[in-house]
Amino acid sequence: MKFPYSTLMVQGTTSDAGKSTVVAALCRLLKRRGVRVAPFKPQNMALNSAVTADGGEIGRAQALQAIAAGLQPHTDMNPILLKPSSDIGAQVIIHGKVRAQMNARDYHQYKTVAMQAVLESHDRLLEQYDSVVVEGAGSPAEINLRDRDIANMGFAEKVDCPVILVADIDRGGVFAHIVGTLACLSESERKRTIGFVINRFRGDIKLLEPGLDWLEQQTGKPVLAVLPYLHGLFLDAEDAVQPVQAERGAFRVVVPSLPRISNHTDFDALRAHPDVDLRFVRQGEPIPPADLIILPGSKNTRGDLEWLRAQGWPAQIQRHLRYGGKVIGVCGGFQMLGREVTDPLGMEGQAGVSPALGLLDMRTEMSPDKRLVQVQGTCAFDHAQAPVAGYEIHMGVSTGSALARPAFFIDGRPEGALSDDGQILGTYLHGLFDTPQAISALLRWAGLHSDNTVDTSALREASLDRIADATQPLLDALIALK
Template sequence: MDVAPGGGLLVAGTTSDAGKSVLVTGLCRWLARRGVRVAPFKAQNMSLNSYVTADGAEIGRAQAVQAAACGLEPTADMNPILLKPGSDRRSQVVVRGRPVADVDALEYGARRDELRAIAVESYRRLADEFDVVICEGAGSPAEINLRAGDIANMGLARAVGLPVIIVGDIDRGGVFAHLYGTVALLDAADQAHISGFIVNKFRGARELLAPGLDMIEGLTGRRVYGVVPWLDGLWMDVEDSLSLDNRPANTGSAAADGALRVAVVRYPRISNFTDVDALAAEPGVTVGFVTSPAACADADLLVLPGSRATVHDLAWLRDTGIADLVVRRTGPVLGICGGYQMLARTITDHVESGAGTVPGLGLLPADVAFAREKTLGRPAGEGYGHPVRAYEIHHGVVTRDGGEPFLDGCRVGNVWGTTWHGALENDGFRRAFLGEVARAAGREFRGDPTLSFAGLREARLDALGDLVERNVDTGALISLIGSGPTPGLRTLPPGESGASGPAGPC
């Protein structure tokens, strides 16, 4: 496929979780399969699910998966700015893979010019190296109260001259109002970059939708590039815990077939909960996210996952009564990263929460001290006789003085702890660990020795590429990528007043 080098496209959305990440991943896979040198990009990401690149940079996990769709090792340029909320008001700012500050919204706003320049520089490096860069927006470009400081949506589009496709989630309802309103709320210069729409998550008869598609094209002067159907189970590695509300359960009935029941505690600042995706992929295992002691009670394995606010989430565990259940529990418990830290005797934190020394749950012979420097790495080791490759992202440094070694952490009885994320994606290790859990829980686990989690992810990436190829006018998108924003587009009121955006270029 002939694509002129240096082309790009920004996929924006009418709302969060409209399907931007999925469509960018599908576009990347579709282009890569056709020999196009393509790379993903998200200027600014707000997510507690992150990943570590080969050179030790932290980026959003969705961009790491999008890089895999392109057949690439991810780099910091693919997500130069990552925000990791630690509370409702403050976030850690990660720039080119390294944490630089914890800020509130006003402090972040004071850095916007510096951060915009960093984002544009990263985009241009990718554009120089690859034929096409497929960019993912953040939230919605119609957040007009935030437009002046925007660097991920129209701010990026205007800075580097990108055409923009708006994705609308029809499953939420009101998709035509969302599409029209998103365009109309922007000023004329922003509107000039919006070339068309994709309707996502459609269920039903396409012929019933057709009149609405014709009307939105007539009202806006912009074409609909495709209607993508609703398909369950195609996405993993979601960006934030809001997506868990729509997360499908894996197949199998615990009551009917004796499947292992895994409960994952969903505390307020849960992070890197994608660790359990590999468990959910196993036949004979059911995985659910829980917020109460009652929901944990009959689990064969209770998982305390990562946390962006370990001390605060530990306090939440105590307030909900889940902490008492964990301490009394005789069945298997697995703590990963922040969850491992909660299982220790003490946590000393003058960095993340400023709480000083607080008692942990005391189930593992370890103590935690938070360091100002974040540990970022891609460790490798062995567990249950199987090779394990993982990644780690933490301020808390665990010092242990007992227990049976388990990866980098330890085990005491039916309680396991490790700082390593992604360990369960290693097939042999995962099945051996689940075998241990099953024996401890008095259940049976056979597993599927042919299941490859990496292979499953590749199959899902291919399915996303197929989804794009079958339901999007890819020829028209290629032309748009090559030619840039569509000339002569209609300006919708009230955008013609220019009131919603700044006068500058981005």
């Protein structure tokens, strides 16, 4: 089958309208039909990222979309990645590598340079694939960002591609979202919008049809598809921490929801485990009792350490350890377990030194060099040496006697740390729970002995197939429209 669009862009009326899943679903559907398709997002702002086969860093959602298309993730799929380190500043990553730390105003001026990187990547993808399915960012109705826009209509206008607009009916006000978004667009932008997708619908479609007819009459554009609300999907989140689920298993795992938490997708496997009750604890919430406390990754380790102190976490962690509980620190969370974190060049904010939690004898110094690598190895703490696989994304270098007792052996080298009493484990390894053997070994170490396990790859593939099946009417409508 030949898909009639060389480049098709999916934009949304709001953040989290469903752009990422629609792009992933279209990629899976086109792959099934033998179309060589690649995902693309010009600019992404997210703290969940993935390491690519070419040794770069892209948004997690684009890595998921690559999997849907049957491809290895590549930096051209997300040429600009912004990783916020404060409310007004972010690390700017271009073609997978850190380019600069910029505040919002400076980056806005820099967008003319960034657009060239975007167009270079898009051109390279078009040379290799039959079609490129593009995900926008946020909403094209953000008129304060229209000048120099590279993420939505600015890109679509530059490459002259059609746009479909996705709106989330579960939020309420779906018709106002669509009509209001169109009203904020220029005449040429409205013309290139070829139709709408209403996402996350549940109920009787007959009750929705009068609204669909009204929308088409008001705008002169078709509703291409109404997609259902699908429960129980296992898909990598682009950024936001997912809502707390209903209590599941008896084994309690607690994670502080740090202001600059990164790669919280590390814990998706725990969320899916039938014997685990995973809880993210937000600011101001009481810290519940737990069998395992996990300190997650952070884009601002020193800043998030201060937040932990303000929320009372150090005392709670000490109490947890006195009663025999286990603690894991991942990446930035691993750095927090040491004696201090220094940032002499101000890589994550203001330069300085911060005392850490003092649970492991090590110190970390932030440096400009960023380690980006996919890895595999074995669990040093597990007598069966369970296999583990994942990736590293970090800028700090840790040193100290705690590293003499590693948590893992990665590609033949010792990695991480295990405390002498066996209660504390630290690692730079993201994705440490993602293989069935590793999650079982880690939970056994933490005190859960269970015959149940989780295969994240199988769950992800099943979810991609589910969203693709549900999105078939959209693909049919797009082909018929052309």
